[in-house]
Amino acid sequence: MLIQVLIGAFTGFGLYIVVRALVPARPGAAAKVARIDALRARGQYGVPAAQPHSLRERLGWSIADFYARRGWEQHSVRADLRLLERHWQQFLVTKVGLAAVGFLIGPLLFGVTWLWGFHLTPLVPVWLALGFAGLFFILPDLEVRRDATAKREDFRRVVAAYLDLVSMNLAGGRGLPEALMSAAEVSDGWALRRLRDCLTDARLAGVPQWTALGDLGTELGVKELTDLGAALNLVADDGAKVRASLSSRAETMRRREIAEMEGKAGARSQSMLVAQMLLSAGFLVFILYPATVRIFQLS
Structure with a gap:
């Protein structure tokens, strides 16, 4: 009974998030200014601009407009993209494209396991599709954050x-x-x-x-x-x-840079020490295991 209640709660929460995301919210002043800037960049306010021709560009502008309508500004991600000299629209297209690929991987894995003889419940491909889609959707954010931090x-x-x-x-x-x-x-x-x-x-x-x-x-x-x-x-x-x-x-x-470098060096030294200790413990187990088994057999 508890499992059914938890599944229902998670399902209801997921549906609420989807509906909340799709229903247009009342944008604030910053969101309206961002939308005006995006439209001006596309040449829709009397300012000539290069119109997107490829499907990727049109999709990128559509997703960016969708974000602007709902006030999803994501200042930190945009700052990272500006530092990396990447475009916001291309970044959004990559996120959506990877999410679509992840959504297809879940049912594909379910089909492979079904052919192998693992007959699972029909809800498994749904959860796999949603899980892989969510994971693939945030992968570009992690990559951008990692590259921007180093740069x-x-x-x-x-x-x-x-x-x-x-x-x-x-x-x-x-x-x-x-x-x-x-x-x-x-x-x-x-x-x-x-x-x-x-x-x-x-x-x-x-x-x-x-x-x-x-x-x-x-x-x-x-x-x-x-x-x-x-x-x-x-x-x-x-x-x-x-x-x-x-x-x-x-x-x-x-x-500050020297202090950060010393801290990173200390952390790497600690990780190397832990790895050496684990290697030594494994070597001791490898040496002592045959003798220990022999002693117990004789006793």
Whole structure:
């Protein structure tokens, strides 16, 4: 009786989630602005834009519009995608496509087990289909989060070196805007390229460069760059304070990076120690087992 009650409860909860997701909710102001931006990007508000031609592009825009109507903004995922330079619509198409594949894998596995002689209840393929669909649906999120975390760490290292270069340019007598751009031109790496493009766009738009850097940090989810933009906005007119602030921030970021590296090294050392202990225990069991069996047989 308890199993039937639990199955009914889970089924009812699943149906509630499906209905709640499909029924259009009343969007907030942020959702309406996001929908207007999406329509403007597609050229539906008088702004010419490249219309999607392929089925994948049309499906991506449809899913993105569906998300916008229900206010599903997912700021962290979008920040990760912007950092990885991937498109939101393509990401949504990948999620839905993998979910469809997972939905088909469940009944396929059920059919294989049925041919092998395992006659299970008809509810098994339904649960398998839903389980695999849900698992495959979240796999792109896990991949994006993993790649973005690694890339964001690299970006933080570059920002620390970039602050040192800006401080050196300021010490050489350059102004803050020239120092920011000059430090970003020392390499063609992807991180400095993002910083250089941000500074160039800010100069063309007439926006203070430190404000643009703060906005870039918010867009990519890099808190250090956001704090840098706020700090430079406060001391931009005092060169000495700017140099001191940049030097201290670069040193703080390096110390934090060293501490994180030491923590990761310690965790890896502990995992290696556990693996060595398990290997030693298995070797001892392999050696002592024949002798122990022999002793019990003789007794």
